[in-house]
Each structure stands twice: as C-alpha cells, then as structure tokens.
Amino acid sequence: MIKRISIEEFVTLALKIPVLDVRSPGEYENGHVPGANLFSLFDDHERAEIGTIFKHGGQLEAMKRGMELVGPKMGKMFAEGVEKAKNGKIMVHCWRGGKRSEAVAELLSVAGLEVYVLKGGYKRFRNWVLDTFKKEWRPLVVGGPTGSGKTEVLKALSRLGEQTLDLEELADHKGSSFGRLGNVREVTLMQFENDIAWGLQSFTDLEFWLEDESRNLGKLQMPSELWKKKINAPMYVIDLPRSVRKERLMRDYGSFPLQDLEESILRIQRRLGGLRTKQAVQALHAGDSEHVLDQLLEYYDSAYLHATQSHHSGRIIKFPSTQFHPEEIAARFLVAKRQQQA
Numbered sequence: 001m002i003k004r005i006s007i008e009e010f011v012t013l014a015l016k017i018p019v020l021d022v023r024s025p026g027e028y029e030n031g032h033v034p035g036a037n038l039f040s041l042f043d044d045h046e047r048a049e050i051g052t053i054f055k056h057g058g059q060l061e062a063m064k065r066g067m068e069l070v071g072p073k074m075g076k077m078f079a080e081g082v083e084k085a086k087n088g089k090i091m092v093h094c095w096r097g098g099k100r101s102e103a104v105a106e107l108l109s110v111a112g113l114e115v116y117v118l119k120g121g122y123k124r125f126r127n128w129v130l131d132t133f134k135k136e137w138r139p140l141v142v143g144g145p146t147g148s149g150k151t152e153v154l155k156a157l158s159r160l161g162e163q164t165l166d167l168e169e170l171a172d173h174k175g176s177s178f179g180r181l182g183n184v185r186e187v188t189l190m191q192f193e194n195d196i197a198w199g200l201q202s203f204t205d206l207e208f209w210l211e212d213e214s215r216n217l218g219k220l221q222m223p224s225e226l227w228k229k230k231i232n233a234p235m236y237v238i239d240l241p242r243s244v245r246k247e248r249l250m251r252d253y254g255s256f257p258l259q260d261l262e263e264s265i266l267r268i269q270r271r272l273g274g275l276r277t278k279q280a281v282q283a284l285h286a287g288d289s290e291h292v293l294d295q296l297l298e299y300y301d302s303a304y305l306h307a308t309q310s311h312h313s314g315r316i317i318k319f320p321s322t323q324f325h326p327e328e329i330a331a332r333f334l335v336a337k338r339q340q341q342a
Contacts, residue, residue, distance in 0.1 A: 002105045002115045007128045010091065010118045011201060018084050019091045022104045023122065027095065031190030033125055034198040037084060039077070039092075041070060041100045063099075074107060081108040089114045097121035126190075129197040133225040136206055139165075140337065141230060141314070143212035144238035146300040147245030149324050150211045153238060156330035163208035170195045173218040192220045214307065232314045234340065236333045239320040242301075246293045248324065258284060265296070272299050315340075 005013070020039035021032050024047040028038045042050065054062035081090060081104070090113050094100035097120050105115040118124060142150045142157070151168060158164040171192055172185040187195075200208075212235060215222045222230070253261065262281055269277045276295050283291035308316070317340075319332055 001113075002109050002117060004097070004117045004119045005091075006119060007124050010093075010116070010125070011128065013091060013116060016086075017089045017091050017116065018086055019093070020081065020084065020104065021122070022092060022094050022100045027122075030188055031122075031126075031194055033093070033122070034195055036093075039081070039084075039104070041073075041077075041094075041104060042066070066099075070103065077104070078107055078111065082111050082113065085113050088112065089116070091116040091118070093118035093121045093125070095121050096123050125194075129193055130223075132197040132200055133193075133223045135200075137200065137226065137229050138207040139226075139230050139233040140207065140209045141212045141233050141235040141312075142209055142238070142333075143235040143308070143316070144240070145245070145304045146297065147249045148238040148240055149248060149326060149329075150238065152324075152326040153329050153333070154209060154211055156326040157209050157333065159327075160330055160334065162330075162334070163203045163205070165196065165199050165208055165210045167196070167210060167213055167217060167222065170199070171217040171220050173220065187220060189220055193223055196223065196226070212308075212312075231312050234315045234317065234337075235308075235312060236336065237316060237318045238329055239318045240324055241322065242297060244322075244324055246290070246297070249293055250289055254289060265292075268299070271303070272296075 014033065014035065019033055019036040021028050021036040022039050022041045024040050024042055024044045025038060026044040027047075028036075028040070032038075050062050050066055053065050084090065085108075090108060092101045092105050092108070092115055094104075097118055101117050101121060105117050109115050120127075142154050144150050151166070154164050154166060170187070172187050210230065212230075213222065215227050261284055265272070265277060265280050265284070272280070272295070276299070280292050280295040283289075283295070317336055319329060319336075321329060
C-alpha cells in the first residue's frame with residue numbers, strides 16, 4: 001500500500017517510522033531530514049547524467065536511462081528497504097515527491113510494506129523548516145562572558161525538565177575563534193537550520209532556553225527570525241570571577257596542541273591587535289597560560305560587553321557566584337523565572 005501524506009503527517013510519523021531519503025548522496029549531505037536514512041536511487045554521477053539526458057533528449061530518454069541504471073540495484077534495494085522498515089511501515093521522499101520516490105515506493109510496496117510518500121518531497125520539508133522559525137517562540141537566554149559555563153548550565157536546565165536548544169551542539173562549534181577545537185563534523189547551513197527546526201518542533205510549548213550566542217557560529221548563521229526573538233528575550237547572566245573562568249578555560253582548552261591554539265589566536269589577530277597577539281603567542285609557547293588567558297579575556301570580555309549593550313534589548317538579570325555549580329545556578333534561574341512570570 002502506498003499513501004501520500006502531508007508535511008504535518010510526515011513530521012509526526014517520522015518520530016515513529018523510518019525515513020528513506022532516495023536523493024543522491026550529494027543532495028543528502030547538503031541537507032536532510034534529521035534521522036533520515038540515505039537510500040539513493042542514483043549516485044551523484046548518475047543523477048547528473050540523467051539530468052543532462054533530460055535536458056537534451058527529453059523525459060522519455062531520461063526515463064529509459066534511469067531504468068537501465070536502477071535495474072541492477074533493485075534486488076539489493078528491495079532487501080535493504082524491507083530490513084529498515086519498522087512494523088511493516090516505511091516512509092520515502094525525494095526532492096519534490098516525484099519519479100524517484102514513486103519508483104522506490106512501488107518497489108517496496110511489492111513486499112507488502114505500508115509506504116508513506118511525502119507530498120512535495122524535501123522541498124516541502126524545507127518550506128516547513130522556514131515556517132517553523134516564524135512561530136511566536138519565547139526564548140530565555142543563558143548569558144555570561146567567555147568561560148562562564150553557559151553550556152553546562154543549559155544542560156543542567158534540561159536535567160531539571162526545561163526545554164533547551166543547544167545551538168553549539170547542532171553546529172558542532174563553540175562559537176568563538178577556538179570553537180572548532182575538538183570538533184570534527186562539517187555542518188552545512190541547510191542542515192543546521194533543519195536540526196534547529198526539528199528540535200523546536202519537539203517542544204510542547206513555545207518557551208525554551210538557549211545560550212547567548214553571536215548570530216554566527218563559525219561559518220553558520222542563526223536563522224534571522226530566531227535571532228530577532230533571542231535579542232529581545234530575557235537574559236539570565238552567569239556572573240563568575242575571572243579567576244574561576246580562567247580555571248575552566250584552562251581545563252577545556254589546555255590539552256590542545258600548541259599549533260591549534262596558535263592558529264585560533266591568529267584568527268582574531270585583526271581584532272586583538274598586533275601587540276596583544278604577539279604577546280599572547282609568545283606566552284603560549286613559553287607555557288605561560290595565565291598570560292595568554294589574560295590577553296584573550298581582555299578582548300573577549302570587552303567584546304561580550306559591547307555585544308550585549310549593542311544587540312540585546314531584553315531584560316538582563318545577573319546571578320553572581322563565587323564558584324561554578326551548574327545545578328545551583330540553573331535552580332536560581334528557575335526561581336527568578338517564576339518570579340518574573342508571576
């Protein structure tokens with residue numbers, strides 16, 4: 001049985017039923033439905049070839065060549081599709097819900113599977129992603145200068161039952177010049193948006209917590225609708241002594257190779273200034289981590305203060321702490337939130 005479903009049905013069912021993305025590997029890598037299985041009908045070269053035939057020879061010639069390419073794969077795809085199905089059900093989509101998804105759906109329906117095909121395909125999913133950002137979300141922002149432990153407090157809020165969106169995790173980037181250290185995934189902008197929307201749609205209401213990030217995380221950029229809501233949202237600021245933040249930064253970054261750390265410093269040379277950059281690099285190679293951190297925090301703290309004053313128009317509440325205990329800070333945030341909302 002084959003059933004063509006709307007994007008609303010697809011998003012709900014995708015939490016229960018496996019999704020097969022039958023587009024080419026290149027299309028999938030650029031952006032896909034979170035959790036979808038790559039199940040290509042054609043590889044990138046074959047897709048390009050068929051596109052060329054369609055352009056110069058028409059649809060019939062393209063379909064003939066497509067059948068020639070698919071024929072030898074059908075047995076393997078049949079077996080793999082049956083294996084991936086759950087309780088006899090599977091979902092399929094291509095770019096626009098056209099020939100590729102139809103072909104795979106027909107193949108798997110022969111096995112007696114219930115096959116759900118997304119009407120409009122991945123293109124419709126992308127429209128849903130962009131529409132998701134337009135909802136009246138009510139973010140609450142975890143703020144604090146570099147080394148404040150915003151991520152740990154965000155995770156503590158999640159453990160306390162709050163809805164949280166970890167943009168750094170989705171981007172695989174910590175948001176500063178040092179943000180790529182220790183991270184290996186290359187996330188595309190399209191996939192970043194897909195993952196954000198997928199996280200948002202899992203929430204039961206419109207209020208959630210996220211970190212105070214700049215709009216750019218490495219090469220990625222926060223969706224404009226979400227950014228506008230974030231800069232107008234209440235900010236709960238972790239206010240730790242610089243000595244405590246330096247200890248945390250030493251722990252988080254001190255084990256990375258000197259070459260990687262130097263490259264990270266040099267990436268912000270224009271903003272640090274020539275003298276401060278030179279002093280920081282010299283201190284790094286001399287093993288004087290204290291001086292390195294002093295030089296960098298002078299810049300980062302000033303930049304954070306300027307960004308907060310220039311770009312954040314929401315209410316700002318500071319939470320001074322002499323030591324870093326994420327569960328305690330998160331609990332204080334929740335008390336303050338309830339008081340503000342009372």
